[in-house]
Amino acid sequence: MYVYTWYQWLLFFYIYCFIGWVIESTYVSVRSLHFVNRGFLRLPLLPLYGSGAILMLWLCLPVKGNLLLVFLFGMAGASILEYATGYVMERLFKMKYWDYTYKPFNINGYICLGTSLAWGFLTLLLTEVVHRPLEWLVLPLSRTACITVVLLISVVFIIDTIRSVKEALDLGRILESLTKIKAELEEVQVQIALLKAETTQKVSEFKTETLVKITNLKAETTSVLKESALAERLQSLTENKEKLTKYLTFYRKGILRRNPTASSRLFGETLKELKEYSKKYKKS
Incomplete structure (x- = not known):
């Protein structure tokens, strides 16, 4: 036989x-x-x-x-x-x-x-x-x-x-990159929130402590510059995230649609977001 x-x-x-x-x-x-x-x-x-x-x-x-x-x-x-x-x-x-x-x-x-x-x-x-x-x-x-x-x-x-295989490897790299960008975005947002809180406190001190006006003004300027730099970084990360998401071609979205139960131990949240994006792309 x-x-x-x-x-x-x-x-x-x-x-x-x-x-x-x-x-x-x-x-x-x-x-x-x-x-x-x-x-x-x-x-x-x-x-x-x-x-x-x-x-x-x-x-x-x-x-x-x-x-x-x-x-x-x-x-x-x-x-x-x-x-x-x-x-x-x-x-x-x-x-x-x-x-x-x-x-x-x-x-x-x-x-x-x-x-x-x-x-x-x-x-x-x-x-x-x-x-x-x-x-x-x-x-x-x-x-x-x-x-x-x-x-x-x-x-x-x-x-x-x-x-x-090439598309699956690309998708894996996109998952990894998007996960890193997402973590950086969260970190930058936290830093911006802390700077805003610090700026508010310094403004209050500026009103009550007139003797150190110049020092506070310099610190305030530094904080504004830091916040501006962080805002630029935030915008850059957001744009990179959007570019990577849009980089998913029809075939890469096809991989996600053909495997609706696929999961990822390391990049689970990002994979979930990409699946949602894939569904929206299909509806549109």
Whole structure:
């Protein structure tokens, strides 16, 4: 069983990527009450599902026929793959593209008991029901036809992957920059508030202590200059924040819309603001 050529394996991979996209997009669209093109890529493909399906087929070869072991092997293998993928993506892109933190029996938000069990049942469904009809579809294809289809899909898949990775890296850098700017804005606003309070106090002293009028006047001038410099800094930071937010192109907003449950441990508040901006952009 499952003795295929490299191009047949690749074709199976793309088929299962598409099936995974259909499952995920349908589920999220029904919950959101509008269509969601789910996934990291813009193509209707979810590589995690394709990789998981191929891994399930490989792992279940030695135990095929034993439903319990097929279930356990598939559940364990797919869960390890999901954890590793989630861990690497968060380190690279500063975001969790799926997050099970609030699900019971989760491990660092990358996997949880419910999805792991679902992977086990999907393995049974895959090996016992789904894969055989797909074999009947793929195996009769001639070598030339199969390779042609695989190469065409692969070219588009690689281009989309490269662009999506670049955009996700850009988005991660934007999240980091906006978070730093936000912290600086808060600090400058606090300094301005303190200067205003200090200025008010000095004005009061100026009225009552006429003997030190010149000294107070100089201090007042210094405070005004400081406040002016801080105001300029505040304006500069605000403009930079607006520029970074507007830098989100259609495709970067698409990443946020395709992953509505995405989260970020380091930049959670900023990510929330960008999601809101993405929704406003879509409505406009």
